[in-house]
Amino acid sequence: MPEPGTTALVILLPAAEPALAAARRVDPTLVRPGLAAHVTALYPFLPDTSLTSSVLAAVRSLASAVSPTEVQLTEFLSAPGFAALPAPSLQPITDAVCARWPEVLPYGGRFGPRPPAHVTVAMGGDEATLSRVADEVQPLLPLADRATALQLVALTDRGWELRLEAPFAG
DSSP, X not given: OOOTTOEEEEXXXXXXXXXXXXXXXXXXXXXXXXXXXXXXXXXXXXXXXXXXXHHHHHHHHHHHTSOOEEEEEOOOEEETTEEEEEOGGGHHHHHHHHHHOTTSOGGGGTTOSSOOOEEEEEESOOHHHHHHHHHHHGGGOOEEEEEOEEEEEEEETXXXXXXXXXXXXX
């Protein structure tokens, strides 16, 4: 689990919330609390104490060069202990974020330098549980949304808190 002071750059996708709600109905522990449905652009990002005005300006600048993007979530994928909805239309944005901060390895390097853009639906659970999640989520697909901003969030003792919302304006 992340420690307070951990930050992330995320792209909220409220239309994917029904998929997370379906996973919660199967097992509430599968969905991490505190953040709405989202695609992670970079996690962990810089420590909360390192969020200087120049870092915030860089996030704003990057977001301002990106156009709002239509997102179609059409596929449910699962692997041992994990279920997700791929979001390939957001890959160029997540790639741009990772390229801007190459010293920050996405997910600490666990999934390589270019993890596929996705909405995490469930973390944990055995094969049978994830099969039940699939049975609940697949009838909800496709889900469509419009990505309009990059959000910088930080984990505090009170949960995830918004530090910056940078609209896509390209």
